[in-house]
Amino acid sequence: MTTANLSTTLDLPQPYLLFLGDTTEAGFAKTAFGLRDWAPEQCVGELACSPDAISLGLPKLTPAQAYAKGARSMIIGVANMGGRILDSWMPSLIAALEAGLDLVGGMHTRLVDTPALVAAAERHGRRLIDVRTPPRGIPTASGRKRSGKRLLAVGTDCALGKKYTALAIWKALKRRGVKADFRATGQTGIMIAGSGMPMDAVVSDFEAGAAEVLSPDAAPDHWDVIEGQGSLFHPSYAAVSLGLLHGSQPDVIVVCHEAGRNHVLGMPDYPLPSLEETIDMNLRLGRRTNPSIRCGGVSLNTSKLSESEARALMAAESKRLGLPVADPIRGGDEFERLLDRCLNG
Amino acid sequence: MTTANLSTTLDLPQPYLLFLGDTTEAGFAKTAFGLRDWAPEQCVGELACSPDAISLGLPKLTPAQAYAKGARSMIIGVANMGGRILDSWMPSLIAALEAGLDLVGGMHTRLVDTPALVAAAERHGRRLIDVRTPPRGIPTASGRKRSGKRLLAVGTDCALGKKYTALAIWKALKRRGVKADFRATGQTGIMIAGSGMPMDAVVSDFEAGAAEVLSPDAAPDHWDVIEGQGSLFHPSYAAVSLGLLHGSQPDVIVVCHEAGRNHVLGMPDYPLPSLEETIDMNLRLGRRTNPSIRCGGVSLNTSKLSESEARALMAAESKRLGLPVADPIRGGDEFERLLDRCLNG
Structure with missing residues (x-):
């Protein structure tokens, strides 16, 4: 198959x-x-x-x-x-x-x-x-390693910039002359890309299989930049996130977070996981289908901060985590360093 | 809601x-x-x-x-x-x-x-x-903690005795006079119980919600014994397992394994996780919706071993893990110790 x-x-x-x-x-x-x-x-x-x-x-x-x-x-x-x-x-x-x-x-x-x-x-x-209706004929996942490179945007929560991050990285890779496709997993993303897979509407047994279909074998130097969904820590939607992670077999994850958000959107009883915990859990689970998975950095949504507050926070977080931390909307050197690390390790 | x-x-x-x-x-x-x-x-x-x-x-x-x-x-x-x-x-x-x-x-x-x-x-x-068609009107999960106690059978793989284990524990609890229900998550289990939820056929966005619906609020001393599905380490079906884990909010997990199985059924390239790794990952992820989750022990399918081999292996594994290890089909003192630990911690 x-x-x-x-x-x-x-x-x-x-x-x-x-x-x-x-x-x-x-x-x-x-x-x-x-x-x-x-x-x-x-x-x-x-x-x-x-x-x-x-x-x-x-x-x-x-x-x-x-x-x-x-x-x-x-x-x-x-x-x-x-x-x-x-x-x-x-x-x-x-x-x-x-x-x-x-x-x-x-x-x-x-x-x-x-x-x-x-x-x-x-x-x-x-x-x-x-676009909320999945296509017919989605197989169960085979777990077979596919050729080409894959980057998956993951997150501490829903609705904090995973689609935006994936789109910004994809556009930036194209600007650098890297062969890349944006792989959409939600309705707006699918309309932007003109194709994709509505991951949250797929039957659970086929969730990882749908992610496999979404990013097929490609040239060794080609990158699929895959829109993330939900969070492994979300009490409602973690199944979507894990199926997407396993089926995507990402070589690189970029962890998305919104500065200042401290609980799950709409669920005040659920504190958000730390960035370290989010990175660790995604790498541990992702290793199952791609043992060489690594974290390319953090995409921090700083839209509620001033420019100087944002730059200071990104610098502090980058130092603390030992990883590039950037806001793709603000761009700048931080974002270029994030891209470097995604591409080159 | x-x-x-x-x-x-x-x-x-x-x-x-x-x-x-x-x-x-x-x-x-x-x-x-x-x-x-x-x-x-x-x-x-x-x-x-x-x-x-x-x-x-x-x-x-x-x-x-x-x-x-x-x-x-x-x-x-x-x-x-x-x-x-x-x-x-x-x-x-x-x-x-x-x-x-x-x-x-x-x-x-x-x-x-x-x-x-x-x-x-x-x-x-x-x-x-x-029974493969889920009921209508399944909500997304609320994450709200429910009353009553819950035990979930989890596993290192598919098809190694999770249904059997849950049924055996449920029957044994009833024999001990404990108020308990068997909660079925697959087609045969649903027919046995007369009700249930075909978890693998539920749309991913509603997977944890389906598990919440399956084991509703109950009396504080009532146990729902929930049939597990798949494995968090299964390249095809982990989404089902994680949605079921989050929505079930188990107080106790029992980890099911088959003696001698060393790779995922039908996937020789995927070695099975160790029992320690399986326990640790289920507890880490399960803690998200029930911080007091703990492991009640291991259910070991020893059907391919002789009685003496089986008893020796269970004793060795129990000593190594510091947990009760039993084969529900063989029963015996080991199984009673497993039940004790599930009920009493």
Whole structure:
């Protein structure tokens, strides 16, 4: 059995038209903003169904105009309370299918569970792609060592910058001329990359297998930079993190943390593990499928600190841990040292 | 949010009529033999659809006779290559539905994907229950500490006696007059217990939540004895094991191992961890949701050794580890010491 079967991952037709619905608050359009910022070359324009909706500053296009400019799918880049598909969106969604665009959604309500969309997609020979739905045919993990290099972003908790860190490292490697792919494991990441694996939606028995499929055999000097999920210390989501760690077989981990966060998000009774404990546990468990795993450094989210506070904290932590500590958003020499250590050990 | 919602687990109508199909080899009827041995009071009889089929030595009953004797479901207690439902079985399966019995299956081919069975079940108002299909509405784990005591069987590998160990401990606790429930996490265990959670079929994000639902709040002196799954060191299935460990919040683990097994079943490149390593890793990770977790001892499957070899090995291992080491199948003083330590620390 080979795990090098990329067709087992989700694949999205690119480039995109970004749909904003009637959203007036930027906070509900995080996915659209993330796509604009991280995959600008894949975003040909934006479409709203209300004149009051927010704008991304991209060209405002009808689905037909977007198709003519090369777009091949329309991404629902907004969320709302409850994750529903609103009736007011339907004319725009159906117009997109008519114009030849596939529809891509990441909401709790699946596109394929909306009969009017299913009918329109069938009529026009288009696909409805729910990025929360894993592809079929994921195998159980084989444990077979794969060729190529892998870096996995891990963390002390959820929602503190693992996706951002992986994207920043991937872009920086490309700038340095290193062959690299970003491997997405969550819905926004999948839309940015145009493919990936929604790890939290995979059945547990196949979790490590899904991670194997996500980063197949590659050239010896090629790096897969893999978006992390959850934390080995998270009382709800550690299963996702361990399956991803075992199946990814990372050569290098980068440990992500947010300065000042001291308990699990939304769980005040659960203190966060220390950075040392997080590094040690990830290395101990990761060694099972890759005995040469090592820690490349720490990615510290310092967005709540001033520039001088952040630089001082990173320097102190770096000295304490004996590892590069950097905030990819601030960049600078610290981040370059982190990259050096990831690449060269 | 409360996790003490037993209706979120699978529940099977008991007692059972056991269906043997046309199976002539006992190896294909493991489930039926397991039910006869572990839940004899729930097995009113057996039904085959061929005179050449094997027998469990139970009364041979028609579905109508079984219903009259109290049976409320018929369990498909046989498997075949490919896990299919054979055409030759259909008259018996439909007769069971007609007689008022629900149908319970654990094969890869789900009962609900067989149109003739769906039609017959609807016609007679009966249920088709696939024990590989998790119940709906499993929440994500809350991490909230629950009342009552919990024991979890963990292991160095798959398929070396975790279910057997949990069942043996549960029966022994009942014999001692301790309030206890067996909590099943795999298909055969679920059929034996009449309820449970197919942990390996749960979506990863809900894995720990499923374990929380499985062993709800209980009286302070009540023990849930929880069937383990996989191993934290298994390259394919560790995600299942970690979600189960976190959500179960065990007070006590019993580590299961098979004497002489030195690599992961089917994976010769993966040596098994030592017992010390297995104990240490389970305690370290389990401490996250239950800081007072401890190891009650080792359950050693010595089925390939002679009685004298087995007793000598258990004594040596017990001395080396400073823990009770017992083979539940052999029983004896070692097993009583293991139980003492599980209950009393």
